[in-house]
Amino acid sequence: MAEALLTVDHVKTYFDVTKGLFSKKQIVKAVDDVSFSIGEGETYGLVGESGCGKSTLGRTLVQIYPVTGGKIYYKGRDIDTLKKTDRKEFTREVQMIFQDPYASLNPRMTVGEIIKEPMEIHKILDTSQQREERAAELLKLVGLKPDHIRRYPHEFSGGQRQRISIARTLALNPRFIICDEPISALDVSIQAQIINLLKEIQSDLKISYLFVAHDLSMVNYISDRIGVMYLGHLVEEGTADQVYSSPLHPYTRALLSAVPIPDPDVAKARRKIHLEGELPTPLNPPAGCPFKGRCPSATEECGKVRPEMKDYGGHKVACFHAGPSH
């Protein structure tokens, strides 16, 4: 892989949720010791069940949450100690697109104002006229019409609003975009539109993506590499093909076997791995392997210490009983 654009090094994001002054300290370990890196123009997919820490990780990367431990490097520099001009560059180049295209657009602003606002804040282009032209250009780029510029968000469908938020993000000429479930609120036929749009933008502008989702088949489609999270930990990582076609971690296998396949003959023939139990909470998580309570292959060893991530030729897994030899 080319030099990493973003490196996440043993990052922890904890939340103190202790209620009263005299109650026992309660810590939610939403992200717990996660490391990975993303290259220039690469798409890294992040999957896992609800509450496993995907959004928290994304928000930590754009400094909405402070890191509790570990370091994040952007272009090789620690983002916590950036100098003024580097900091400006970082806040412009690293952007986030959210799940809910309804909530993330200001209903009182026109589409043009929405797209121009970040350009004004970051002093991109000199005159209002230039910004207006650029906004119209961006609308065309995301598949809307330049004359939509004077309309308001409520006049658009969900898919169109997601296009507007993508246009707003692109106004900053970002290098790295965190897409937090950008399609899960949309209809199937519209999801494919947005996914293909993101792919086109990437090949034209060489942007890197962190693509967060719980829809594994879409993640497989868009990603170069995939990381699987469970209870705050990264438990498996590899190329999209490695993770999808030869998953190593018992959790990844269960997750994959749960994806409904839109093909009746294949679906009927498929053997499902049943995961017992519910999602555990990251509030005082168990010792040992985070997955042990639901794991069909768990042994006594798994309850003692947490398995380290092992690297099998770029395909990494954190499990005592997984690996190509198992």
Added chain:
Amino acid sequence: MALLDVKHLTVDFNTDQGVVHAVRDISFSVGESEAVGIVGESGSGKSVTMYSVMGLLAANGGIREGSVVFGGKEITEKAYPSRKAYQAEMSKIRGNEMSMIFQDPMTFLNPVVRIGKQITEVIKNHNKVSDAQAKEQAVALMGQVGIPSPHERFGQYPHEFSGGMRQRIIIAMALANSPRLIIADEPTTALDVTIQAQVLDLIKDMKEKMNSSVIMITHDLGVVASLCDRIIIMYGGKIVEAGDAREIFYQPRHPYTMGLLKCVHNPEKKDKLTPIPGSPPDLLKPPAGCPFVDRCSQAMRICKLRMPEAETYSETHTCSCWLEEAGKRKGENHG
């Protein structure tokens, strides 16, 4: 005879902006112990269809035309002497012979009433049983739908349950009186894939145990692929295609169905995703012709003007699209 027979159902809503033509002349039936999937874009009229069947339409809406026959009996308001008589009949049927599983369990669960009490209420509403018997049945049901330690959980409140467990409670309540028809409206859309798989298996098991019929409403083709015998595709308030699962997945006829299949990524195949451009029609002013015309790459002049009739391709397979007619005419011209 079919268990449920819907004919020419037409449903309108009055709104500030005008009349929303949510469901426009649809007909379908569901046989005994059959599982039927209804698939379509959001706003295509799936939920409104089912609310009409259950007699649960919002106050600003109504069935303008058509009939719904359930177990041989007409169950639209027009067949009853008064609204009151109709509602009395429907509340006897709902939760008993016909029950519904909603997308968001909290629209159905009362947050301040203990889970156990909510289940026993459903049982007692339709059966003459003692409190102790109702409780025994409720605990057994909770066990059947996979709630761990049902005895202890019986006295807990909804917020003490996870999303997946709440959905199971809804399923337990829906199954309490062994209904002949279970209507599930996107029961797993809000759940994680792993929990979704558990809930779908549960619905499948329960259906087999009780020989009930199931109507599964979803926008996810994957969900209906393994569960449903027959699939109905809705678009813009109309049924555009219907067929058995293999016909819909392997021999789709309607350009929307074909488009939808190309929008989902089938990891077994690795095809490129081909989105359907554009967005669904506005049901305040639905097109006179085919509802899909603005997004269809094969649209012809007639498509905008007139709604195509349903063509029949097999005992189960029907499709409404002008392409069939166009094909025939071409054949005539050449032959």
